[in-house]
Amino acid sequence: MTAVLSVRGLTRRFTPDRPPVLEGLSFALQAGEYVAIMGESGVGKSTLLNLIAGLDRPEEGSIELDGRELTRLDDDALTLERRRSMGFVFQAFHVLPYLSVARNVALPLELLGWPAAEREARVNAMLAEVGLADSAARLPRELSGGELQRVAIARALAHRPRLLLADEPTGNLDPGTAAQVLRLLKTQVAAQGGAGILITHSRAAAATADRAFMLDGHSLTPLAVAG
Amino acid sequence: MSGFARARVAFTVLAAQLQDRPERLLVTIGAIALGIALSVSVTLVNASAADEFGRASRALTGSADLVIDGGRGGFDEALYPSVARRPEVTVASPVLETELALAAGGTLMVLGVDPFLAGRLEPAIYGDLASHFTGLLGARAIVLSAAAATTLNVGRGGTLRVRLGREERLLEVIDVLPSSAYPRPLGVMDLGSAQWTLLRLGRLSRLELRLAPGVDPARFGASLALPAGALIARGTDLEGRGASLRRAYYANLDMLALVALLTGGFLVFATQALSTLRRRAQFALLRALGVTRAEVTLAVVLEGALVGLAGGILGTALGWVIAREALARFGGDLGAGYAAGPGTPLAAPATTLVAFVALGVLVSALSSWLPARRVAALAPARALKGGDPEFALATSSGGRRGAGLLIAGGAIAFAPPLGGLPLAGYLSIALLLFGAVLLVPSFARLVLAHLPTRVGPIGRLALAQLQGTVAESAVSLAAIVVSFSLMVSMAIMVHSFRDSFERWLGGVLPADVYLRVAPGSDTVLLSDADGRDIAAIPGVERAELRRVLPVLLAPDRPAVALIARRLDAVSVDRLPLLERASATPADLPAVYVSEAVHDLYRVGIGSRLTLPVGGQGRAVVVAGIWRDYARSSGTILIEQGTYRAWSHDVASTDAALWLKSGASAALVGAELTRRLKLGASLELIETSDLKARSLTAFDRAFTITYLLEAIAVAIGLAGVGFAFASTALARRAEFGVLRHLGCSARQLKRLLAGEGALVGALGALYGLLVGGLLSLVLVYVVNRQSFHWSLDFVVPVGQLLLVALALVLAAATTARLAARGVLGTSAVRAAREDW
Numbered sequence A: 001m002t003a004v005l006s007v008r009g010l011t012r013r014f015t016p017d018r019p020p021v022l023e024g025l026s027f028a029l030q031a032g033e034y035v036a037i038m039g040e041s042g043v044g045k046s047t048l049l050n051l052i053a054g055l056d057r058p059e060e061g062s063i064e065l066d067g068r069e070l071t072r073l074d075d076d077a078l079t080l081e082r083r084r085s086m087g088f089v090f091q092a093f094h095v096l097p098y099l100s101v102a103r104n105v106a107l108p109l110e111l112l113g114w115p116a117a118e119r120e121a122r123v124n125a126m127l128a129e130v131g132l133a134d135s136a137a138r139l140p141r142e143l144s145g146g147e148l149q150r151v152a153i154a155r156a157l158a159h160r161p162r163l164l165l166a167d168e169p170t171g172n173l174d175p176g177t178a179a180q181v182l183r184l185l186k187t188q189v190a191a192q193g194g195a196g197i198l199i200t201h202s203r204a205a206a207a208t209a210d211r212a213f214m215l216d217g218h219s220l221t222p223l224a225v226a227g
Numbered sequence B: 001m002s003g004f005a006r007a008r009v010a011f012t013v014l015a016a017q018l019q020d021r022p023e024r025l026l027v028t029i030g031a032i033a034l035g036i037a038l039s040v041s042v043t044l045v046n047a048s049a050a051d052e053f054g055r056a057s058r059a060l061t062g063s064a065d066l067v068i069d070g071g072r073g074g075f076d077e078a079l080y081p082s083v084a085r086r087p088e089v090t091v092a093s094p095v096l097e098t099e100l101a102l103a104a105g106g107t108l109m110v111l112g113v114d115p116f117l118a119g120r121l122e123p124a125i126y127g128d129l130a131s132h133f134t135g136l137l138g139a140r141a142i143v144l145s146a147a148a149a150t151t152l153n154v155g156r157g158g159t160l161r162v163r164l165g166r167e168e169r170l171l172e173v174i175d176v177l178p179s180s181a182y183p184r185p186l187g188v189m190d191l192g193s194a195q196w197t198l199l200r201l202g203r204l205s206r207l208e209l210r211l212a213p214g215v216d217p218a219r220f221g222a223s224l225a226l227p228a229g230a231l232i233a234r235g236t237d238l239e240g241r242g243a244s245l246r247r248a249y250y251a252n253l254d255m256l257a258l259v260a261l262l263t264g265g266f267l268v269f270a271t272q273a274l275s276t277l278r279r280r281a282q283f284a285l286l287r288a289l290g291v292t293r294a295e296v297t298l299a300v301v302l303e304g305a306l307v308g309l310a311g312g313i314l315g316t317a318l319g320w321v322i323a324r325e326a327l328a329r330f331g332g333d334l335g336a337g338y339a340a341g342p343g344t345p346l347a348a349p350a351t352t353l354v355a356f357v358a359l360g361v362l363v364s365a366l367s368s369w370l371p372a373r374r375v376a377a378l379a380p381a382r383a384l385k386g387g388d389p390e391f392a393l394a395t396s397s398g399g400r401r402g403a404g405l406l407i408a409g410g411a412i413a414f415a416p417p418l419g420g421l422p423l424a425g426y427l428s429i430a431l432l433l434f435g436a437v438l439l440v441p442s443f444a445r446l447v448l449a450h451l452p453t454r455v456g457p458i459g460r461l462a463l464a465q466l467q468g469t470v471a472e473s474a475v476s477l478a479a480i481v482v483s484f485s486l487m488v489s490m491a492i493m494v495h496s497f498r499d500s501f502e503r504w505l506g507g508v509l510p511a512d513v514y515l516r517v518a519p520g521s522d523t524v525l526l527s528d529a530d531g532r533d534i535a536a537i538p539g540v541e542r543a544e545l546r547r548v549l550p551v552l553l554a555p556d557r558p559a560v561a562l563i564a565r566r567l568d569a570v571s572v573d574r575l576p577l578l579e580r581a582s583a584t585p586a587d588l589p590a591v592y593v594s595e596a597v598h599d600l601y602r603v604g605i606g607s608r609l610t611l612p613v614g615g616q617g618r619a620v621v622v623a624g625i626w627r628d629y630a631r632s633s634g635t636i637l638i639e640q641g642t643y644r645a646w647s648h649d650v651a652s653t654d655a656a657l658w659l660k661s662g663a664s665a666a667l668v669g670a671e672l673t674r675r676l677k678l679g680a681s682l683e684l685i686e687t688s689d690l691k692a693r694s695l696t697a698f699d700r701a702f703t704i705t706y707l708l709e710a711i712a713v714a715i716g717l718a719g720v721g722f723a724f725a726s727t728a729l730a731r732r733a734e735f736g737v738l739r740h741l742g743c744s745a746r747q748l749k750r751l752l753a754g755e756g757a758l759v760g761a762l763g764a765l766y767g768l769l770v771g772g773l774l775s776l777v778l779v780y781v782v783n784r785q786s787f788h789w790s791l792d793f794v795v796p797v798g799q800l801l802l803v804a805l806a807l808v809l810a811a812a813t814t815a816r817l818a819a820r821g822v823l824g825t826s827a828v829r830a831a832r833e834d835w
């Protein structure tokens, strides 16, 4: 099996007088794998995701995506990687409030220059997958939190990214809705053929992944929660 | 897919947001439009006045290759045949220019010309005259310009009653020129009739020449032997003369246009910058979705340009309407009394209008670009969390650049005028202002760090909030600083001017009553016999006659007023002298020159000067420099005896009367009217009235200044309101948490009012400092170079403190009102959304 993502010796230090948040962290993610990363608040989970996404830069270490080294790329090249190969789901949804549900989902495709017809087909398909086929024309303000996160999932996966990065996607949802969203996330990552990282601090959430790890700043320790 | 196409997608996303909140878009466009409209209207009024002036003088002498100009004194007509005979000359048109006193009061400029010769040089004006050739030969025939016919209310076939000395005469209006021929009041007579009827036999004011092809005007001019008092000028010099006079009058308006432009431009900047900062989370999302930094920036700039285009078009249209209305109602000088009255036509060249629209686009795009660059460069991870970008104003390099601009601005203030204009002064003001704006965050941090902290929990909160968001508050602070400091500087200049003017009036008007006859006219003068009559009136203790006459010292400058009057030791001591020779050379007569003569002709104490008096150049020496607020093109005082000996001219233009104690000015006036028989040409005014009238005229001239200043400050406050409204939205979650923690809605309002007051106070304090600095440039550089007179620097402390206080209150109120929408229950919910 080839690694989709391979992280080696990753170190990120925000303030010189404090120990680094991440130090010498290494791990690999295989194609089609969907893993959960847990950890206490402030341990550096979001920092790790930001580094992988190229939204932040490490002091040391390497990050390879499909064998391409990311840390040496300039900002524009990193942007291109994000646009083509990654999808994001945030805790606070970040669904643009002034765009329709369909336009929100279409956004990555527009940026990739998909022709309108293909784009429309793909958006409709994704909305159907997340159970929002009837909501294409609605505005985010008419949607509930769970629905908003489903829009975000559809947007994150619309362009079939190699890697999905979800940072506490259920932190703002009630347990029932959260369970639905997590299930959807897992099935969709598998259905769209990518790998995924789910950041969470809930054991129940972590249990939906194929494997789960505990982050302590230096290493990822496997956890026996997956089911 | 190209980067541009992606930028377009990003742009449509941004545009969708604007559509979603149209009221915000409208506020932004409105703010830009207001700023542009302010600048457009002032600029157009200025340009229209200049245009009318320029057209008038171009129409008169614009197509002559060379003009031999004798000014109002003129020269002997014997010069005419000797010049006309020269082979280099194709057309020589002799002109006698006379300010003719009208029986009803006032004067009319009358040109005596040879209709055929004049028509060959300036067909636009005189082209029609040739058809009246025989009619014009009548000794009393006159043709009026359309403007003259309208103001004097006579038409073709009517008569015009004029005054020549103690007598009245009737002129016959044989025709009226079309209004396209000449824009201002003017009368045209045959040269011979004018010389005869207006008692100027044998005199010419100028010769207008057309030279043969290939003749170099400069070389030809130098080859002529001219009598004293006659100068060689180019046709365009005469236009420049009017312009330099007008330019000084409009220095005030130019300054206001600058204020309008800077305030307007800054308002555009503040609105666009804040609107960009506010949406940083959206930009960050676009970055996360794979839009590059350059593409996000491009999209933002594109959006800024479009918003600027809308605001620019709207503002230019609005400014055009305001300018047209102002011109129609108040005239080209906005009622200051310097130029022709209401009805100056609006000159709005398409290039100017397009330039202003382009300016709106440029400033708006630039104002989006500066913060967009910061936002795009900001790690998207931080922006998604709502972190603060370091705003351009708040960086340490901004502080260094600000200090650099201040130093550069201060240094440039010492540069000499450019082409007679205080351009370096204006540039210095702009540099100082921008430097001061860049230093706003440093100033804010400095002051905030030194404020007392024992102010109760809400006060501490307000303080902490401002300390934590200096970057954003800096924008609203800067909006106040720009408008308020400009207002302060103008207020100090106007106050200094008024104060100096008032004290000057007290000094230069020692007599009880002043008498003038048809001011500015060539046809009504006082004789020595009149002087004796005046002195003989019971109640008159003493009368002092003066002769004021314009003399030309340089071809491209307006005439200097030569005043022949008694100059004994006592009266010299009374002059508002600024500098005085310790001992005057005994060999030459002494003159006392105004500051304008000192500035414009580069003469100082002890300098020798040649004055054209009585057809000869006479050498004099400068014995003193005095302050004259009455004439900005220069005044020279000479002893009456010297002048009379040189010129044999014993006429006078005005008189100062000292009354016996207890004498009634009204009775003396009635007696003067009866004895002098000068009708409406006699103007009498008591000193107290003259002072009051001068101050009223002064205040009227500056009314428009106060009005525009008020508008500028209101715009600055609008900027504050806008800033608070936009940050209040972003702070909903913060307010929600405060409510969770047990703050009442009233306390939140107090918090906001407190923050507003603090911003207002900071802006007022800094604005006073910066305004004080700018006022130094205005008083010592711009004013001096525009008007050529000095002012005593006087600060209206009470008035400024009052306005500062009003500013603080207005800022507090604005801040509170701006945030009222986000303090309710929605704020409580907002807390749960993002934290």
Ligand SMILES: Nc1ncnc2c1ncn2[C@@H]1O[C@H](COP(=O)(O)OP(=O)(O)O)[C@@H](O)[C@H]1O
Residues within 6 Å of the ligand: A014, A015, A021, A039, A040, A041, A042, A043, A044, A045, A046, A047, A048, B382
């Ligand atoms: N941009 C930043 N600057 C300074 N410190 C940061 C920054 N981002 C995160 N940190 C710090 O790094 C640590 C890890 O943060 P984060 O990765 O957000 O934690 P979490 O595991 O809760 O997602 C925290 O102590 C946080 O304060």
Ligand SMILES: [Mg+2]
Residues within 6 Å of the ligand: A045, A046, A047, A167
């Ligand atoms: Mg986190």
